[in-house]
Amino acid sequence: xxxxxxxxxxxxxxxxxxxxxxxxxxxxxxxxxxxxxxxxxxxxxxxxxxxxxxxxxxxxxxxxxxxxxxxxxxxxxxxxxxxxxxxxxxxxxxxxxxxxxxxxxxxxxxxxxxxxxxxxxxxxxxxxxxxxxxxxxxxxxxxxxxxxxxxxxxxxxxxxxxxxxxxxxxxxxxxxxxxxxxxxxxxxxxxxxxx
Numbered sequence: 541x542x543x544x545x546x547x548x549x550x551x552x553x554x555x556x557x558x559x560x561x562x563x564x565x566x567x568x569x570x571x572x573x574x575x576x577x578x579x580x581x582x583x584x585x586x587x588x589x590x591x592x593x594x595x596x597x598x599x600x601x602x603x604x605x606x607x608x609x610x611x612x613x614x615x616x617x618x619x620x621x622x623x624x625x626x627x628x629x630x631x632x633x634x635x636x637x638x639x640x641x642x643x644x645x646x647x648x649x650x651x652x653x654x655x656x657x658x659x660x661x662x663x664x665x666x667x668x669x670x671x672x673x674x675x676x677x678x679x680x681x682x683x684x685x686x687x688x689x690x691x692x693x694x695x696x697x698x699x700x701x702x703x704x705x706x707x708x709x710x711x712x713x714x715x716x717x718x719x720x721x722x723x724x725x726x727x728x729x730x731x732x733x734x735x
Contacts, residue, residue, distance in 0.1 A: 544653055545574045548646070548649050548650065548653065552567055555642075555646070558627075560627035560629060560639055563630050565590045565628075566585075566589075566593035567626050568585040570623070571620070571621055572620035572621050573619065574653070574654055576618060577618065578618055578620070578657070578659075578660060578718070579621075579651060580596075580604070580660045580662060581624065581659060581660070582596065582622070582663065582666055583624055583666060583697065584623045584624060584627070584628060585627065586598050586600070587628070589601075589628065590628035595623065596621050600697065600698035600702065604662075607715055611715050611732050612719065620650075620654050620656070622647060623666075624644070624647065625639055626643055627643075647670070656690065657690070657722075658690070658692075658725065660695060661692060661695070662695065662696070662698065663677060664677040664697075667694045671685060675694075677696065681710065682713060693714060693718055693721075695711050695714035695715070696710070716735055719732050719735055
């Protein structure tokens with residue numbers, strides 16, 4: 541019998557609800573553990589993700605994997621990684637409101653099925669698209685927000701860290717809070733060699 545997760549994936553992979561379906565190479569459903577306790581949400585696929593159909597595989601993804609590893613997390617066991625939108629906007633522009641609106645039900649269904657204990661919002665587009673369009677990432681990053689009864693941590697997108705390495709220290713402080721919350725909610729023995 542096909543799981544609810546696989547049914548959703550099949551639906552998403554054949555989506556044509558917005559104009560991005562005409563310019564994409566691949567839909568990026570997301571990847572990781574479908575039973576993960578942590579769900580990371582980014583903006584949308586970039587060039588590398590569009591070519592491969594995988595989430596966060598370019599330079600930003602490599603940096604994200606390093607951050608996760610420093611926290612003692614990995615894609616296979618601890619996290620699921622997705623985006624506000626599932627198809628790459630031309631030229632990596634910000635997703636348009638109608639594109640976000642077309643994709644949001646898919647993301648909400650993923651969150652419902654995976655049912656994580658912690659959500660990490662990577663950047664302003666994820667924060668504004670999921671929680672509140674008026675919030676500013678620079679003002680709320682590093683602060684826990686209760687969204688739909690889920691612990692939600694906004695932080696900078698890895699691409700912002702590549703553009704401005706000075707943001708790495710603040711982002712690491714945010715991820716340290718995630719590790720502590722994970723120990724509190726999921727596994728008190730969770731190991732990270734850095735904290």
